[in-house]
Amino acid sequence: MDLRFSAEDEAYRQRLRDWLKENLGAATGAGGSANAAMKRAEEGSGGKSDPLAGARAWPRKLQEAGYVGLAWPKKYGGQEASFTQQVICADEMARARTPPLINTIGLSIIGPTLVQHGTEEQKQRFLPRILRADDLWCQGFSEPEAGSDLASLRCRAELDGDEFVVNGQKVWTSLAFLSDWMFLLVRTDPDAPKREGISYLLLDMKTPGITVRPLRNAAGGQHFSEVFLDGVRIPRENLVGELNGGWSIARSSLDHERSGLSGVVALEETLGRLWRMAGKVQRGDAEALGDQATSRALAQHWIEIEGLRHLGYRTLSDQIAGKPPGAGASVGKLFASELRQEMTRTALRVEGPLGPVAKRSPHVVDRGRWHAAYFDALAHSIGGGTSEIMRNVIAEKVLGLPHAKDD
Amino acid sequence: MDFNLSEEQEALQEMARGFLSERWPAERVRELLDARPVLIDDDVWKEIVEMGWLGVAASEEAGGIGGDVMTAAVLCQEAGRGVLPGPFQSSLVAAIAIERSGDKDLCSGLLPGLIEGKRRVSVAIEEPGGLYGPDAVRTEARAAGEDWLLTGNKILVPEGNEAEHLLVAARTPDGLGLVRVAADAEGATTTRMDRMDGQSCAALVFEDAKAEAGALLGGADRGEALLREVYDIWTALVAADLLGSAEASLELTRSYATERVQFGRPIGSFQAVSHRLADTLVDVEIGRSLLYGACLALDEGRDNAAPLVSAAKAWLSETAVAAAEAALQIHGGVGFTWEYDVHLHLRRSRCNAALLGDADHHRDRVAAYMEQSWVPLVKA
Numbered sequence: 169m170d171l172r173f174s175a176e177d178e179a180y181r182q183r184l185r186d187w188l189k190e191n192l193g194a195a196t197g198a199g200g201s202a203n204a205a206m207k208r209a210e211e212g213s214g215g216k217s218d219p220l221a222g223a224r225a226w227p228r229k230l231q232e233a234g235y236v237g238l239a240w241p242k243k244y245g246g247q248e249a250s251f252t253q254q255v256i257c258a259d260e261m262a263r264a265r266t267p268p269l270i271n272t273i274g275l276s277i278i279g280p281t282l283v284q285h286g287t288e289e290q291k292q293r294f295l296p297r298i299l300r301a302d303d304l305w306c307q308g309f310s311e312p313e314a315g316s317d318l319a320s321l322r323c324r325a326e327l328d329g330d331e332f333v334v335n336g337q338k339v340w341t342s343l344a345f346l347s348d349w350m351f352l353l354v355r356t357d358p359d360a361p362k363r364e365g366i367s368y369l370l371l372d373m374k375t376p377g378i379t380v381r382p383l384r385n386a387a388g389g390q391h392f393s394e395v396f397l398d399g400v401r402i403p404r405e406n407l408v409g410e411l412n413g414g415w416s417i418a419r420s421s422l423d424h425e426r427s428g429l430s431g432v433v434a435l436e437e438t439l440g441r442l443w444r445m446a447g448k449v450q451r452g453d454a455e456a457l458g459d460q461a462t463s464r465a466l467a468q469h470w471i472e473i474e475g476l477r478h479l480g481y482r483t484l485s486d487q488i489a490g491k492p493p494g495a496g497a498s499v500g501k502l503f504a505s506e507l508r509q510e511m512t513r514t515a516l517r518v519e520g521p522l523g524p525v526a527k528r529s530p531h532v533v534d535r536g537r538w539h540a541a542y543f544d545a546l547a548h549s550i551g552g553g554t555s556e557i558m559r560n561v562i563a564e565k566v567l568g569l570p571h572a573k574d575d
Numbered sequence: 576m577d578f579n580l581s582e583e584q585e586a587l588q589e590m591a592r593g594f595l596s597e598r599w600p601a602e603r604v605r606e607l608l609d610a611r612p613v614l615i616d617d618d619v620w621k622e623i624v625e626m627g628w629l630g631v632a633a634s635e636e637a638g639g640i641g642g643d644v645m646t647a648a649v650l651c652q653e654a655g656r657g658v659l660p661g662p663f664q665s666s667l668v669a670a671i672a673i674e675r676s677g678d679k680d681l682c683s684g685l686l687p688g689l690i691e692g693k694r695r696v697s698v699a700i701e702e703p704g705g706l707y708g709p710d711a712v713r714t715e716a717r718a719a720g721e722d723w724l725l726t727g728n729k730i731l732v733p734e735g736n737e738a739e740h741l742l743v744a745a746r747t748p749d750g751l752g753l754v755r756v757a758a759d760a761e762g763a764t765t766t767r768m769d770r771m772d773g774q775s776c777a778a779l780v781f782e783d784a785k786a787e788a789g790a791l792l793g794g795a796d797r798g799e800a801l802l803r804e805v806y807d808i809w810t811a812l813v814a815a816d817l818l819g820s821a822e823a824s825l826e827l828t829r830s831y832a833t834e835r836v837q838f839g840r841p842i843g844s845f846q847a848v849s850h851r852l853a854d855t856l857v858d859v860e861i862g863r864s865l866l867y868g869a870c871l872a873l874d875e876g877r878d879n880a881a882p883l884v885s886a887a888k889a890w891l892s893e894t895a896v897a898a899a900e901a902a903l904q905i906h907g908g909v910g911f912t913w914e915y916d917v918h919l920h921l922r923r924s925r926c927n928a929a930l931l932g933d934a935d936h937h938r939d940r941v942a943a944y945m946e947q948s949w950v951p952l953v954k955a
């Protein structure tokens with residue numbers, strides 16, 4: 169058993185650290201953060217030709233330095249880096265608090281899917297543009313009638329010569345209003361069993377017939393949209409994999425998860441903030457941290473974070489050894505999303521009677537950051553497979569328990 | 576980076592699991608639970624000794640096999656899973672304490688005898704008063720000429736009745752330490768305590784009990800550090816035992832939920848059942864990860880070893896009990912029978928959950944570490 173990284177990997181870490189020190193400042197300053205840019209784009213303000221120019225600058229810098237597309241083939245602009253270097257990279261980015269990447273969906277979902285299942289032409293055409301944040305992507309899977317039961321989706325595509333004609337609706341599509349492309353699941357054979365009549369398509373969002381209607385989310389922001397597709401034509405070359413073979417590809421899109429280590433640094437910093445906040449919040453004549461219920465709750469979170477970190481080490485070790493990921497990935501996803509929620513609940517409890525005070529108020533605690541974190545955390549056990557669905561997966565795939573219902 | 580058991584550790588695990596399932600049937604524990612105390616049968620003990628389990632963490636010079644804490648934890652985990660009683664764990668811990676003391680006489684005399692199963696030594700840390708761990712120790716060791724005089728009370732000393740020597744945590748003028756006392760020393764009284772799982776443990780009373788010169792393990796300089804180290808290692812081994820219990824409960828329940836049919840379906844297809852088991856699996860995997868982290872930190876002597884040990888102990892104390900309770904509930908009526916093994920795991924994990932500090936005690940240790948060492952390092 170050994171938790172040390174090789175000298176080569178440590179040298180890689182050091183180079184990355186040095187690079188970040190030199191290059192990060194420019195990215196975070198001057199309103200270049202992805203969040204700020206997205207906000208401006210949402211509001212339609214600026215009137216600039218590309219309201220996202222600032223937000224694209226940082227991922228481009230990373231691309232030039234070779235710090236994105238780590239797992240991808242070099243041929244398409246990737247790095248062919250080892251699992252360990254992927255983990256080190258995610259770790260250092262989180263530690264340095266690099267800004268969120270505007271092309272995350274491309275980098276973490278559709279990119280890896282195309283690497284695995286795309287045609288040579290699709291790879292050459294799309295992968296380099298994803299890495300450079302030239303194209304932003306959104307995921308068109310969920311529909312009003314198809315959420316957890318994704319395979320019951322109805323959005324219809326019919327072949328008409330060399331083109332698919334698509335009619336239907338997608339919903340909860342994150343960042344649809346900013347995206348250049350959408351990868352979507354459509355029904356191409358309505359008579360086949362439901363998993364066997366689904367195809368995986370790539371859609372240029374400038375195609376006529378698309379209506380994007382942003383939805384306001386519970387936290388008050390505009391993050392996801394409804395997307396209506398009315399006679400939208402997609403060239404056949406934009407089919408990924410076989411016709412009617414989209415379901416298994418979609419499964420692999422959902423499986424492109426990381427070992428879970430990348431989230432640990434952020435959780436740790438959140439806990440550090442929570443501790444400091446508890447040291448300031450008043451509780452009678454003392455501060456909240458002085459009361460045992462609070463310090464024990466924070467200690468419990470430390471324990472949980474260490475559990476997640478060491479689980480991540482085990483998953484990474486399996487990956488390095490070429491073993492199947494085992495229980496680690498689904499366990500990590502479920503545990504991490506619940507932990508995030510629990511930490512924000514603890515934060516609101518520690519804030520006490522002032523916990524509910526809104527950000528605008530001069531009485532707000534800790535600049536109201538825990539409200540946003542709380543809402544954000546609540547969404548995490550819904551998006552990308554609800555926690556209940558994760559429990560079904562663990563029960564059936566890991567424990568081998570019988571299927572809940574025969575369908 | 577390789578954060579999984581080595582091939583040797585996996586082979587040892589498999590061997591131990593096979594041995595215990597063959598030679599130590601749960602039926603035997605049930606019989607002993609009625610007879611009390613629950614102790615390993617002599618013939619099985621002999622085989623365990625011959626396989627070298629007591630020297631798993633001792634050096635080759637001392638007759639051990641030179642393993643580390645992680646390897647010892649592998650065996651303790653199997654002991655938990657196979658409901659193997661004492662004096663396995665207490666002997667293992669005593670051997671670790673003696674070897675780490677560096678005391679040449681003990682290492683060449685008592686230690687080989689202990690590893691060969693001929694001598695019996697136990698470790699006494701816990702005291703009455705409702706608190707846990709070295710900091711709660713009030714037993715005093717006074718110097719009397721060359722010798723030591725020991726006064727105080729100890730509880731829950733594993734196999735304290737069967738031991739020939741006791742390593743007793745006490746306050747000396749130079750700080751805390753482990754003082755070796757003969758069980759039959761004048762002024763030492765041993766009475767039987769009884770645990771829910773039937774395992775043998777003792778309450779000790781010392782009234783100016785005499786210990787010989789040099790009885791403070793590690794001497795005045797290293798005595799306190801040694802006691803804290805032994806407490807951490809022992810706590811990690813108890814956590815390993817808890818992991819084994821939790822795994823056993825989960826496996827029993829998994830297979831029962833697959834076979835038992837109600838409403839025309841296996842009960843494992845009801846989500847109230849399957850989700851509870853999925854949550855148990857998550858907790859077990861987090862616990863295993865924490866245990867590995869704690870053992871590795873101990874073996875590498877890292878600064879965060881103590882909080883990681885506490886993390887593993889706090890987490891697994893709650894996980895193992897919850898897994899056994901889930902097992903009882905999901906087995907329905909038969910889960911509440913004497914004949915099913917569920918209660919054996921429930922009893923053992925309840926005992927171990929309180930041994931050497933419950934979850935709250937260990938959360939408090941983590942909180943103290945966070946304040947001192949962790950918070951200053953985390954970015955604001």
Ligand SMILES: Cc1cc2nc3c(=O)[nH]c(=O)nc-3n(C[C@H](O)[C@H](O)[C@H](O)COP(=O)(O)OP(=O)(O)OC[C@H]3O[C@@H](n4cnc5c(N)ncnc54)[C@H](O)[C@@H]3O)c2cc1C
Binds near residue numbers: 316340341
């Ligand atoms: C912030 C956010 C961003 C998202 N972004 C995208 C995106 O970019 N692209 C996209 O395609 N989708 C996206 N989604 C949609 C997300 O994938 C779905 O919301 C999710 O799969 C659940 O589907 P649903 O909302 O229809 O809920 P439902 O499936 O109707 O579920 C409702 C409740 O029933 C439970 N339930 C359902 N089935 C079972 C079962 N078999 N056993 C037990 N319980 C069950 C669920 O766990 C849930 O609690 C996003 C969602 C959120 C919240």
